[in-house]
Amino acid sequence: MPTRAVQNLEYMEGEDSSVSFESPIVDLEYPQRAINYHIKWDAGVRGKFSWKAAIFPDLWVSLVACEEVTYTVDGSLDHDIISLPNNWLNSGKLKFIWEPDVGGSTGSIDVAIRIAVT
Numbered sequence: 001m002p003t004r005a006v007q008n009l010e011y012m013e014g015e016d017s018s019v020s021f022e023s024p025i026v027d028l029e030y031p032q033r034a035i036n037y038h039i040k041w042d043a044g045v046r047g048k049f050s051w052k053a054a055i056f057p058d059l060w061v062s063l064v065a066c067e068e069v070t071y072t073v074d075g076s077l078d079h080d081i082i083s084l085p086n087n088w089l090n091s092g093k094l095k096f097i098w099e100p101d102v103g104g105s106t107g108s109i110d111v112a113i114r115i116a117v118t
Contacts, residue, residue: 005116011037012111017045018104023096023111028088033116035087035094039071040079042107047100048072051084053091063087063094 015021026035039049049071051063063069063084071082087094098109 003117005114007112007114009112011113012109015098015109015111017041017047017098017107017109018100020100021098026094026113026115028092028094031088031118032086033118034083034085036084036114036116037082037096038079038112038114039082039109040111041073041109043075043078044106045073045109046075046103046105047098049082049096049098051094051096053087054093055091057093060095063091 012023051069052060053063054060065084069084071080084094
């Protein structure tokens with residue numbers, strides 16, 4: 001089990017925002033304080049990220065923390081950090097799904113990940 005934060009600045013690079021895609025699965029085998037995604041995108045990117053959780057392999061449900069965990073990219077920013085604390089307490093795996101806006105999306109998306117251990 002790691003004793004320091006695990007960080008990957010090249011977690012996802014150059015993802016095409018005009019099509020749906022999924023992130024790599026994060027295995028929540030060890031306790032962690034938070035999983036943090038730093039997401040940056042080009043000016044034409046429009047759409048929504050939604051996070052999914054699972055205990056059984058390939059049986060995904062929406063991640064809920066008071067309400068479904070989502071993030072909408074509407075052009076008002078060009079990057080943000082999404083922090084998901086203590087998810088290892090209630091699920092075994094985590095991922096996000098990108099869905100482009102129905103009006104279209106252009107440009108690319110890069111994602112860094114930082115897992116802060118307990």
